[in-house]
Amino acid sequence: MTGTTATSAQTTYREAIRESIRDAMIRDERVFLMGEDVGHYGGCFAVSMGLLDEFGPERIRDTPLSESGFVGAGIGAAMGGMRPIVEIMTVNFSLLALDQIVNNAATLRHMSGGQFGVPIVIRMATGGGKQVAAQHSHSLEGWYAHIPGIKVLAPATLEDARGMLWTALEDPDPVLIFEHVLLYNMQGDLSPDAGPVDISRAAIRRPGKDISLITYGGMLAKTLAAADDLSAQGIDAEVIDLRSLRPLDMPTILDSVTRTRRAVIVDEGWRSGSLSAEISARIMEAAFYELDAPVSRVCSAEVPLPYPAHLEKAALPQTADIVEAARALFGENV
Amino acid sequence: MTDHDTKPHLTRPHLLDLLRRMILIRQFEEKCAELYSAQKIHGFLHLYIGEEAGAVGCMEALDPDDAVVATYREHGQALARGISPGAVMAEMYGKQEGCSGGRGGSMHIFDADTRFYGGNAIVGGGLPLAVGLALADKMQGRARVTACFFGDGAVAEGEFHEALNLAALWKLPVLFICENNLYAMGTALTLTESETDIHLKAASYGMEASRIDGMDVVAVEAAAREAADAIRSGDGPHFLECRTYRFRAHSMFDAQLYRDKAEVEQWRAKGPVVRFTNWLRASGNLHDSDLQVIEDEVATEIEAAVAFAEAGTWEPVEQLARDVYAGMPTP
Numbered sequence: 018m019t020g021t022t023a024t025s026a027q028t029t030y031r032e033a034i035r036e037s038i039r040d041a042m043i044r045d046e047r048v049f050l051m052g053e054d055v056g057h058y059g060g061c062f063a064v065s066m067g068l069l070d071e072f073g074p075e076r077i078r079d080t081p082l083s084e085s086g087f088v089g090a091g092i093g094a095a096m097g098g099m100r101p102i103v104e105i106m107t108v109n110f111s112l113l114a115l116d117q118i119v120n121n122a123a124t125l126r127h128m129s130g131g132q133f134g135v136p137i138v139i140r141m142a143t144g145g146g147k148q149v150a151a152q153h154s155h156s157l158e159g160w161y162a163h164i165p166g167i168k169v170l171a172p173a174t175l176e177d178a179r180g181m182l183w184t185a186l187e188d189p190d191p192v193l194i195f196e197h198v199l200l201y202n203m204q205g206d207l208s209p210d211a212g213p214v215d216i217s218r219a220a221i222r223r224p225g226k227d228i229s230l231i232t233y234g235g236m237l238a239k240t241l242a243a244a245d246d247l248s249a250q251g252i253d254a255e256v257i258d259l260r261s262l263r264p265l266d267m268p269t270i271l272d273s274v275t276r277t278r279r280a281v282i283v284d285e286g287w288r289s290g291s292l293s294a295e296i297s298a299r300i301m302e303a304a305f306y307e308l309d310a311p312v313s314r315v316c317s318a319e320v321p322l323p324y325p326a327h328l329e330k331a332a333l334p335q336t337a338d339i340v341e342a343a344r345a346l347f348g349e350n351v
Numbered sequence: 352m353t354d355h356d357t358k359p360h361l362t363r364p365h366l367l368d369l370l371r372r373m374i375l376i377r378q379f380e381e382k383c384a385e386l387y388s389a390q391k392i393h394g395f396l397h398l399y400i401g402e403e404a405g406a407v408g409c410m411e412a413l414d415p416d417d418a419v420v421a422t423y424r425e426h427g428q429a430l431a432r433g434i435s436p437g438a439v440m441a442e443m444y445g446k447q448e449g450c451s452g453g454r455g456g457s458m459h460i461f462d463a464d465t466r467f468y469g470g471n472a473i474v475g476g477g478l479p480l481a482v483g484l485a486l487a488d489k490m491q492g493r494a495r496v497t498a499c500f501f502g503d504g505a506v507a508e509g510e511f512h513e514a515l516n517l518a519a520l521w522k523l524p525v526l527f528i529c530e531n532n533l534y535a536m537g538t539a540l541t542l543t544e545s546e547t548d549i550h551l552k553a554a555s556y557g558m559e560a561s562r563i564d565g566m567d568v569v570a571v572e573a574a575a576r577e578a579a580d581a582i583r584s585g586d587g588p589h590f591l592e593c594r595t596y597r598f599r600a601h602s603m604f605d606a607q608l609y610r611d612k613a614e615v616e617q618w619r620a621k622g623p624v625v626r627f628t629n630w631l632r633a634s635g636n637l638h639d640s641d642l643q644v645i646e647d648e649v650a651t652e653i654e655a656a657v658a659f660a661e662a663g664t665w666e667p668v669e670q671l672a673r674d675v676y677a678g679m680p681t682p
Contacts, residue, residue, distance in 0.1 A: 049490070080517070081513070083509075083517065085479060085509060085510050085513055086482070086513025086514050087479075087513075087517065088479070089476070089478070089479020089483060089513075090479050090483035090486055090517055091483060092479070092480055092483055093479065093481060093482060093484040093486065093487065094484070094486045094490070095483070095487075096468065096480070096484060097418075097483060097486070097487025097488060097491075098487050099490060101483075116473055116510070117479060121471070121473075121480065125461075125469075126674050126675070126677065127675050128451065128454055128455045128459045128469075128470075129451050129452075129454070129461035129463075129469070130449075130450075130453070130454045130455070130461065130674065131452065131673070131674035132451070132461050132463040133461060133463065165675050166675055166676070168676075189676075189678065190676050190677055
């Protein structure tokens with residue numbers, strides 16, 4: 018987050034996203050928001066609260082519980098010249114729309130020989146930590162990052178919550194934006210003139226020289242906390258926020274790892290066949306001889322997320338896990 | 352907007368044109384089957400033979416700026432919509448001169464010029480797209496129709512029900528055309544649906560829905576014109592269930608163990624081409640010499656299409672990754 022200035026104001030991640038939607042609706046009359054409970058209810062995470070009154074039911078469009086139907090309608094509307102923002106309540110529900118996202122949104126440009134693009138933005142909540150158990154808590158953004166033809170973003174800061182949407186809407190291809198459920202209440206200062214940001218590069222949120230901690234989304238805060246703890250133990254950690262999960266900004270990652278010679282990937286998804294596995298493999302392929310230690314990973318336990326707080330906490334990556342994984346890469350040299 | 356007649360033009364030139372277009376589809380696909388055996392066409396090939404009246408009749412009701420969404424059995428719709436047979440054939444070959452640049456093949460025919468949005472090979476997957484195209488038209492104040500073709504198999508998919516509900520709820524300009532050929536691949540409708548009168552399901556969503564004889568091109572055209580006209584006037588979606596029959600196998604890998612030869616022969620006897628030809632003869636609109644001229648002209652056109660596909664070129668492998676993304680925007 019940028020430093021407080023005279024004109025910056027306290028806001029939340031939720032409000033930053035709402036402002037980005039408002040801004041997009043004002044900038045471009047082709048933009049509309051569609052999804053379950055986005056209108057009269059105000060959004061299941063209250064992101065779109067008040068927008069129905071401001072923009073009316075045509076552009077803040079409540080849908081039935083038909084994920085495949087309204088995501089597909091968003092794809093069709095995008096091909097028909099609109100710029101839809103489709104909200105899906107959680108990534109778990111997006112599985113009901115998987116056909117439309119994977120078989121249509123991701124393929125149409127290529128399959129049609131470049132004749133039809135799908136400039137849609139699909140937003141959804143992801144991640145655990147709210148004790149809503151195994152059908153509302155998973156982190157499946159890594160799955161989507163597997164698919165050529167779509168782009169996958171994970172805003173972890175207020176600036177990105179405010180700035181990624183417009184750039185994504187300008188993108189001629191489908192963009193999925195994953196908002197971690199624990200971030201909606203995150204507060205901070207945001208400059209009133211905060212605006213669109215790039216959606217292709219990773220950001221170094223904390224520079225350091227001893228180890229690269231690579232993360233995104235809901236894990237950024239825990240990783241930054243881990244870096245503070247490590248600092249107190251004499252380890253100067255660099256923290257990379259991926260921001261875009263597809264495409265991956267490998268130059269930033271490789272440049273960092275080449276300098277620090279050690280890397281830990283922190284990913285709330287499961288370890289097996291995951292985004293963390295992909296990043297690890299790419300580091301190994303491109304920077305194996307720069308490494309002083311094997312690439313390490315901190316991921317969720319391989320269980321469906323349980324309901325009780327102590328078990329949920331045990332299943333999710335915690336700051337102490339990140340610290341421990343980082344320290345292990347230094348062996349006895351710390 | 353052009354003047355929309357709700358009645359078919361029962362003039363001799365129009366009737367002969369309908370016949371000609373059905374014969375074009377029929378001969379084109381018979382050639383495709385040959386070329387498949389000759390290993391010029393690969394992958395899946397789903398023939399429309401027997402169902403030609405649906406595509407030809409419905410397309411009569413559409414304007415050039417209307418949209419079409421079809422399925423993997425879409426050669427008939429593509430040709431009836433006016434995509435050149437050469438571009439369709441080159442697509443079957445996988446040549447870059449094909450209407451989808453060769454990337455799609457038989458199941459994925461796309462054409463921006465005629466607003467032909469595929470060629471969708473996930474059963475039911477095209478219906479939400481049609482709803483979205485119509486939503487875009489409605490939100491942008493354009494009086495266009497999106498025609499959405501699908502088979503009876505799609506009716507069992509959730510996306511069918513989701514799409515019909517959305518289209519009716521939002522009064523969207525979609526013409527749903529269910530080509531009910533009685534089999535979802537190799538399983539009879541009676542084995543998969545509790546209600547086999549499909550138009551009744553559509554009617555339950557609050558839209559105009561009717562069942563028509565899908566083997567009668569004039570009946571299809573009349574029904575499609577009436578529906579498209581109502582849709583254009585703001586009536587919301589309409590639904591046509593065209594009762595029809597697929598004479599050939601589901602795809603080229605189908606031994607057809609699930610139906611009797613006698614049943615196929617019965618339907619062949621009332622096929623759309625033979626029946627329309629007989630009617631035209633009986634009503635004095637068609638003479639043997641007319642038919643010969645049509646068949647010869649169509650044969651020449653198909654020969655040219657095959658020659659175009661044969662002369663087509665393979666996309667350089669260096670372009671493999673082209674059109675996965677258009678590019679990266681700057682903020």
